[in-house]
Structure formats: C-alpha cells, structure tokens
Amino acid sequence: MGTGLTVVKCGGTAEVQAEAVCAGVARLVREKRPVVLVHGGSAMVTELAGRLGVPLGELVSPDGTVSRRTDPATLEVVTLALAGKAKPALLMALARLGVPAVGLTGLDAGLLRARRKTALRAVVDGRTVVVRDDRSGRLSSVATPLLHALLAEGTVPVLSPPALAEDGLPVNVNADRVASAVAGAMGAERLVLFTGAPGVLADSSDPGSLHAEYRVREGRDPAVGGGMTVKLTAAREALEAGVGDVRIADGRFARTVADALDGHGGTRITAAQSHTAQRR
Template sequence: MATSNTPVVIKVGGALLENPAIAAQLLTEIKALMATRSVILVHGGGAMVDTLLGAMQLTSTKIDGLRVTPDEHMPVVSGALAGTANKMLCGLAIGAGVTPVGISLLDGGLTQCTVLNEKYGAVGIPSPGSSALLDHLLASGCLPVISSIGSNADGRLLNVNADQAATVIAELTGGDLLLLSNVEGVLDGDKVLIHALDEARLKDEVNKGVIKDGMLVKVEAAMQAATQLSKPVTIASWSQSLAAILTNQTGTRVIPAAQISGE
C-alpha cells in the first residue's frame, strides 16, 4: 500500500447510481479511507446521458465505439454528467458524512483539453494542468467529485472519456488509480480472478479469446493508464472493500511493461 500522502483516484461509472445501496456503501468506505489518505472520485455517466438524450428526442451515434457528440448535444451531456450524476454522488457523499465538492475537468485549470477529431464532434483528449485547486480541496479534507466534462482553450465544452479523465487526474496528482465497476476484475478461461496482468499475459488471454469485447476495452484502457502513470492500475468491483483492493487482496492489477521486473 502506498504512503498516506499519495492520493487514491477512484473512477466509477454512472451505473453505480443505479444501485444506491452499493453507492452509499462505497461512499462510507471512502469516508473511512479518508482518515489516512486523500481520495478523489472521478465519474462517468453514459447510461444517464443516453436516457436524457432519448427524452430530448436526440439521436446518439458512435464511430469506432466512441460517442459522437455534436456541440448542440453538449448542454444535455453536461447536464447529465456535471449536473445530475455529479450531484447525486455528492448527495451520497453527504449522506456518508463526507464533505464533497462537485467539479469538472475544466474547473480551476485542472486540465487542458484538445478536440480528438472533428468527426466525433465535441469529444476531448485531456492533458494535466494545475493541481492547485485539488491541493486546496484535499488539504481542507474535502472529497473532490469530478465529472468528465472539459473544455479547450477557447472554452468549447468537450465530452471526455471517464477512464481518460481519471488517468489524467491520477497523473496530475501522482495518485494511485482504481477503476471500479460491477466486475470483480479480469477473469481467466476458468473464471478465476487474474491478480496481476502484464502485457504478455494480456496478449495471451486475448489470443485465446478469453479477454474480449467490453472487458478488452476496459483492460486496454487500464494498460494505457498504467503505462502513462508508470505504476499499476487496479480493476476491481465497487462492491468490494477498498481496504482489500488497496492491499491487493482482490481485483486485477494491470502492470505496465516498465514495472514487470519490479513486481
């Protein structure tokens, strides 16, 4: 387990909000963890975006698995992510006895974003900016709750992939990154949890057809994040104990190539 001055950056998907009991339990565990370590919560909310777009009779399409986000959709996307999802998580934090501050990637110069490709519309790629706002919030004992809405230098609002958002926040703060969802980690062909996954093991499991589809996307994002951060990234279930995850008792640690010899 890392030293207490290393923040824990926890990324959750919007699906967490579909199970309020598990979400409340996670926030209770975050409160306990905050007694010894700073915590930053980064979230997505794709399902909530889809629901709201549908209610507004707006059609959402994808290219290469990425959501095309026209600028005219951004008020709805921002409302779902930086509004509803963010404030629901903040409310759960308050209920757990935590003091949250709901912000986005664009606040306080946390990140700078550039447009990925105009064919995707207002979709951004983030890079680290200033940690000053986060430093202040963490020093004050608050829980930053960060939505994946960013902007470019001209103030154009951009929709950012939540895994990338969490990675850039971990990069900015030197934090340990946990990617939490409704799966316990990466399973092998016998449905047994893989505790440590390096590039060679990943290629082997992909070639055998074990890691595929949505899990492949998740693992590749984790591997990219681990490489970018030069430290392992953990994929685990949000219903598991944070203490167990942080002490490597559960979940899958995705190990970048540079770290293999040191594991």
C-alpha cells in the same frame, strides 16, 4: 500531498453501486487517507437522452475500439447528466456519510484541458469514414493546485468531464482516462477503476475467469472487448505516469470495493515491459 493519495473512478453503468463506492471513499477519509473521486454516468446519460429525445450513437474505430459519438446535442446531454444528476447524487451520498466534498467538472478553473479530435476515423457499414463534427477530445493537461488545496482542507474533490478545448469550448473526454491523468499528475499511489464486473475476465461471459493480474500492452487486446478496452488503456497510462498500484475492480458490492481500496481483489494491472516512471 501526493503521498498516500488514492484516485477512485466510479463507473457510470447501472451495475456499479455508487453508494458502496462512496462508503469506501468515506472510510479512506476517516483513516486520513486522501482521495479524489472521478465519475462517469453512462446510464444517466442514456436515460436523460431518452427523456429529451436525443438519439445516441457510437463510433467504432478501425481497431475495434468503441466510443460515444459526441455531436453537439449529445455533449449537452452528457454535461447535464454528469454535472446535474450523477455528481449531485454522489455529493449527497458522501454528505450522508459525513464526508465534505466539492463537485467539479473539467471546466472549473480549467482543471482539465484537452485537444479536440477534429477528424475521427470510424467504420460505418464496413467502410472507413472521417467524422469531423464530433465534440470529443484527448486530455492534454490536469491543473492540480485546486485539487491539492481541497485535499489539504480535508475536502474530497468529485471530478467529471467535460474538459476545456483550445477553442474555449467544452469537449467530452473519457472518465477512465480522466482518472488516470489525475492520478499521474498528482503522484497518486493507487488508482482504482470500479466497474460492473469482477475485473478483467479471460472470458467475458464467465465471471469465474477473472485475471488476478493482467499485463497490459500497447494496442488493443482482441480477447478484451467493450468498455474494458479503454480501461486498460487508462491503466497503462497511469502505470507509465508512475502510479504504483492500478486496479480494475468490482464496484457492485461493498466488500469488493473495500478490498480494492486496500490493495486487494479485482485485477491488478501491470506493465508488459518496464517503463521509466515520469511524474509530472
């Protein structure tokens, strides 16, 4: 089933037009091209946390990478926002387009397994501290049989965090890296990470500075900041897993979505050095 598979990540920022992404997914389905849709929901998480009075925080690692602070209350909000609001909105949009889809989290049938990060190093007020109560994790495996079965029936899986940790409890995992792991595990031909920007920019304040191609390396690129850092990490992991075409693309317009799904536009991510492709 892996032949021709596209894994699409619909970014969760307010700038990304989920309707446009769903329209692109619908076109792939009409063309009999299998597709898995992975999503986040950062804007909805922020909005719901505000309504519930749950303060949100961030962790800044010593290398400058920024991630969501996931204490138990935040994990509840993330789960509610993704499974209860972001996912139903995508499913309804796909239904309006005539696409049969099933909403899943990583907890369903143990689809996503992760190792909980029991000790995180973070920089607070210039000092490096260790955070031990965070409920975030690092993906360790993707169970693909259910996804393959749904695709074989002509159904689009719509997948999001959380994942299941070793202790049997949920943990938050990054949705870009979920999309990358799914693409690698299923032998996808293409991974497209849709975001609220044209792609990878040489200057984040200049939309015209788009990299048509970006060679990703291990470690953090100091010229790239914000949420793009983890997208590049996810892209590199997908390349190392054997995914042939990996793109970070503009999810704000129907035209840019269509171009990226056809293998054009956005930023094509390539490896800085050759890796031996290892398909799982």
